[in-house]
Each structure stands twice: as C-alpha cells, then as structure tokens.
Amino acid sequence: QSALTQPASVTGSLGQSITISCTGTSSDIGIYNYVAWYQQHPGKAPRLIIYDVSDRPSGVSNRFSGSKSGNTASLTISGLQAEDEAHYYCCSYTSSRIVVFGTGTRVVVL
Amino acid sequence: EVQVLESGGGLVQPGGSLRLSCVASGFTFSSDAMSWVRQAPGKGLEWVSGISSGTTFYTDSVKGRFTISRDSSNNTLYLQMNSLRAEDTAVYYCAMGYTSLSSWGQGTLVTVSS
Numbered sequence: 744q745s746a747l748t749q750p751a752s753v754t755g756s757l758g759q760s761i762t763i764s765c766t767g768t769s770s771d772i773g774i775y776n777y778v779a780w781y782q783q784h785p786g787k788a789p790r791l792i793i794y795d796v797s798d799r800p801s802g803v804s805n806r807f808s809g810s811k812s813g814n815t816a817s818l819t820i821s822g823l824q825a826e827d828e829a830h831y832y833c834c835s836y837t838s839s840r841i842v843v844f845g846t847g848t849r850v851v852v853l
Numbered sequence: 854e855v856q857v858l859e860s861g862g863g864l865v866q867p868g869g870s871l872r873l874s875c876v877a878s879g880f881t882f883s884s885d886a887m888s889w890v891r892q893a894p895g896k897g898l899e900w901v902s903g904i905s906s907g908t909t910f911y912t913d914s915v916k917g918r919f920t921i922s923r924d925s926s927n928n929t930l931y932l933q934m935n936s937l938r939a940e941d942t943a944v945y946y947c948a949m950g951y952t953s954l955s956s957w958g959q960g961t962l963v964t965v966s967s
Contacts, residue, residue, distance in 0.1 A: 744912070775952075777952035777953070779953040781898070781954070783898075788946060788958065788959055788960060789898060789954070790957070791954060791955050794953035794955075795952075795953065800955060830897075832897060834898075834954075836951075836952045840910055841900065841903070841911070841912055842903065842951065842952065844890075844897060844900055846897055847897040847898070
C-alpha cells in the first residue's frame with residue numbers, strides 16, 4: 744500500500760487561506776469517508792484536527808476544514824496564524840483494512 | 854482525560870527483539886480500537902499496526918515480525934517486535950483509535966543498530 748500523495752510544502756501569509764491536497768486511489772480515499780488530518784509541530788506528537796473527511800474534534804479551531812472529491816481529500820486552513828506553521832498529514836482507511844498516511848506537507852507562514 | 858504513555862524503546866542489534874508497552878487511562882480501553890504509528894528520524898508518519906474488536910492488522914513491512922496485543926486487565930497495549938532491521942529505527946507512538954487517532958502518547962525511540 745503506497746503512501747497518499749501530498750505537496751511537500753505550502754506557503755501562505757498571515758490571515759490568508761491555504762489548501763493542502765491529499766491524493767489517493769479508488770482503494771482508499773475514493774471509496775471510504777475515513778479520511779483524517781493531523782497537525783505535528785517539531786518534536787511533538789501529532790494531533791488530530793479532522794476526522795471522517797470533514798468533522799472536527801472538540802477544541803479544534805473552525806479555521807480548519809476538510810473535504811473530499813473523488814480520490815482526493817483536501818484540508819483548508821483559513822485565517823492563517825503563526826501557530827499553524829507545522830507539518831500536516833492526511834490519512835485514510837483502505838480496502839486492505841489497514842490505514843495509510845500521506846507523505847506530509849510542511850506549512851510555512853510568512 | 855484520555856492519556857496514553859509508551860515505554861520499552863531502546864537500542865537493539867539487527868535481528869533482535871523488543872517489546873513496547875502503552876498504558877492507557879481515561880477511556881474504556883477494552884472496547885476502543887488502538888494503533889501503533891512510527892516516525893523514522895526526519896521522516897513522515899507510518900501506520901504500523903492496529904487492533905479492533907480483537908482483530909489485528911499490520912502494514913506489509915512488519916507482517917510476520919511484529920505482533921500487537923492488549924491486556925485489558927491492566928489497560929496496556931503491546932507491540933512485540935522481532936527480527937528487527939535498521940529500517941525499523943523510529944519513534945513509535947501509541948494512539949487511541951483506528952481510522953482516526955484521537956489521542957497520542959509522546960512516543961518511544963527504537964534504534965536498531967550494531
């Protein structure tokens with residue numbers, strides 16, 4: 744099972760919106776609504792920010808939103824803030840009954 | 854408050870074995886799915902193994918070498934790692950959940966080197 748494909752880096756200015764894509768296949772993102780997104784700051788454990796494509800856990804800012812179209816999922820961060828600078832990973836359940844992560848995206852805030 | 858705490862990491866020679874433990878609290882451990890995720894130095898996240906409703910699952914690279922198990926009497930998740938290789942070197946995280954991982958530990962470092 745190959746990793747889901749994400750852009751290596753996305754850059755945005757304070758207050759702007761950015762979108763991170765996550766491309767899978769018809770064996771994972773394309774057929775399941777079990778897509779999650781994680782935020783990871785350097786030296787820290789990952790934190791769940793989106794689950795089941797577009798749901799937010801309690802305590803996660805509504806500036807984070809998720810969506811899916813076909814084999815591609817997306818994470819949008821609106822009103823970009825300095826603390827959003829981190830790595831972001833998508834994740835999907837697969838037809839092999841295992842879970843696969845994306846390659847990861849570094850978000851840079853100017 | 855949900856908490857998970859990993860232990861058991863360390864330095865091991867290629868071909869050796871190690872058992873990781875993860876003590877959980879703050880939720881119904883016996884009924885919730887659990888997973889192990891690893892992160893090699895400077896690399897991305899890799900899902901390794903999960904256990905859900907008594908069924909176990911593994912990524913292909915560890916199948917036949919790693920075994921996930923749980924002891925609900927003491928709220929502990931285990932990962933038995935045998936025939937370790939250099940490419941297994943990583944921080945290993947324990948997390949609550951399977952399709953989405955809602956609570957993570959701080960990780961334990963496993964280094965496979967001679």
